[in-house]
Amino acid sequence: MSGPDRTARPYRVLLVSHYYPPHLGGIENVVRQEAVHLAARGVDVTVLTSGERGSVRQEDGVRVVRVAAWNGAERAGVPFPVLSPAVLAAALRWARRADVVHLHDCLYLTSWTAGLAAFLTRTPHVLTQHVAMVEHPSALVRGVQRAVYAVAGRALLRRARRVLTLNASVAAFVGEYGARAERRRHLPNGVDTALFRPAEGAEERLLARKRLGLPADRTLVLFAGRLVPKKGYDLLLAAHDGTDRYDLVFAGDGDAQALAGRPGVHHLGTLAPERLAEAYRACDVFALPSTAEGFPLTVQEAMASGLPVVTTDDPGYAPYRLDRERVMLLPRDAAVLRGALAALAADEPLRARMGRYSRDCATTAFGWEEHVSALLGHYQDGPPVEPA
Template identity: 80%
Template sequence: MRPYRVLLVSHYYPPHLGGIENVVRQEALHLAARGVEVTVLTSGERAEVGTADGVRVVRVAAWNGIEQRAGVPFPVLSPALLSAALRWARWADVVHLHDCLYLTSWAAGAAAALTRTPHLLTQHVALVEHPSPLVRGVQRVVYAVAGRALLRRARRVLTLNASVADFVRGYGARPERVGHLPNGVDTALFRPAGSAAEQAAARARFGLPAEGVLVLFAGRLVPKKGYQLLLDAHDPAAGYQLVFAGDGDAAALRGRAGVHHLGTLAPEALAEAYRACDVFALPSTAEGFPLTVQEAMASGLPVLTTDDPGYAPYELDRTQVRLLPRQRDALRAALAELAADEQLRARMGRWSREHAAAAFGWPQHAERLLTHYQDGPHPDDQHPDDQHPGSQDQAGRG
């Protein structure tokens, strides 16, 4: 009996750094560890097919000028995307799309429909309140057209919080097919510092101050992440300094007292940055439940982030996590409170680690994914029982 076959579809994939691509990589690795045959369809600087850690990665050549010039992560892929999507949809038992905003998802969703392969969709975010009216308008058009078609046909739509669940239902997802599935986190990589000496060594490697409280922000320096709000709320007299890990518009960070910029960090370096710091702050908006919040919790940091009613499924203890309005004064007061109270930081950090270990493990995530994949087809899936045509195409299998 041949292995179960999954086609994971993402606009980016490592070494490109970002939340969705890290999620897809971890899904691919943990599914492969369970004997699933996994192919990832994604973009790349050039077209290539390779295998690493038991996962086949099919890259279609893409132009990334929109991300480079406007900070919008939207690769424009070559027309070869369509033929690649058809080939691998035929090969797969199920197609798993990540977010319906991208060309990769549109092409793979269409290929799944043409080959009668069932597809699932993980929707990570709702509409992003981008400062550009053009970007906001394009989002609405895409979700109303391509997004609605993908959501409507999906065997299952997986969301990260209740707000995103409401969003996908509003754009055509069938309510009975919408489910909650939190992202996982590598709790071995993202762990607390084992000692004061380990934290001091991590600070030294990044050139950070040896003394004092450090507050970490991890994410792209774009408006929805709230980095400017964090800068505005910063009070150097309160006894803490800010550390930013991420790329984007760093001009606002330069020359500010008590502000450090580490740039973009690979996962291993980012894990060390968490261990170098004492508090995690991310006043973002419209993000589902950010992966960096989960990483910070696994790293044993007290977390300060935006209050969102959609977080209800995560059962966060509000006495142990600071969930705040996106207001400068509220953020400033919470940062000052945490900076001044070492025992409070320690208590919140212990709770963060315990909650992450229980709720966010990647093995549990992969097991739940397999359950969703292998659920019986819905009546209108019309997926044939015989072998996929693509399974005979050895060239297509890389």
């Protein structure tokens, strides 16, 4: 196993992500959890990310370097911050002092720049690829994705010490774009099973509903994520006509106008993690008919919260070996969703069985401590870095 002498100084990791909390989203939550848990192990962690303005400060024992960025594209449903030219100098500075650079997804300016910095400083890099190609409704966006993966993505994937993927579809995708088979590994995200937990009883669930302004006497189906087509919020709306035995609850930002005025539909907006955990405890079912997402973090959070899960039947989920009698894996079809959700709303014992299975899966397979232990192994175990 290669790596620096850790008796002389702490091991140094540069984590790279296009966003980081307080910006809300799946990748940024994963990166924060990795950073905090690595720091708790004595690792010297620096996070390179975007921000409204440049800054360097300590947050939860982690050095967070924010480079000023324009984020206007996110309002059009494209989460792609455009960073100032200062990002290259920052990436070079922090890559030079790091033992390993860990890039999250190869589609973003932060990853391209930090990958170049790792190459120039001869610092090995590890890459976590969260998703495959996103079938965005815009042909322009789809074309840009393909171009980026074919050029910058291929270079990052080929040079990576390890390429970590969340499901089999993403593993196949990175293989197509140059990730070497012997360097690819499956690594599930972790989840905070203390924060995301089942309600302790009916009283806690009712109190959570009251605080969130949700009805006390309806079966509630929760969707958590951005209100964009790839997440499938529109399919849930199409599957719900307002006369069903359940209400829909949406937690996330985006096309809020599509939810306005619909009977039996409640919009909570974007929620901080603590409030989102309360939303899971307030609801009865979790539904996310998304596409091309790896294994979504919100599915893991819902499972940790003891909710029955309805999500897309993606062949990439095979490494997780989910019990199809305890997790509903369905096609992205409004009529099929309508039938499945109606059946769950009418069958409380089935919901309870599925919920127990969800919680058991989360506590045994999605722990952050196990994730970080595996991550440290991937950081230090790999081929020597190729010459610049």
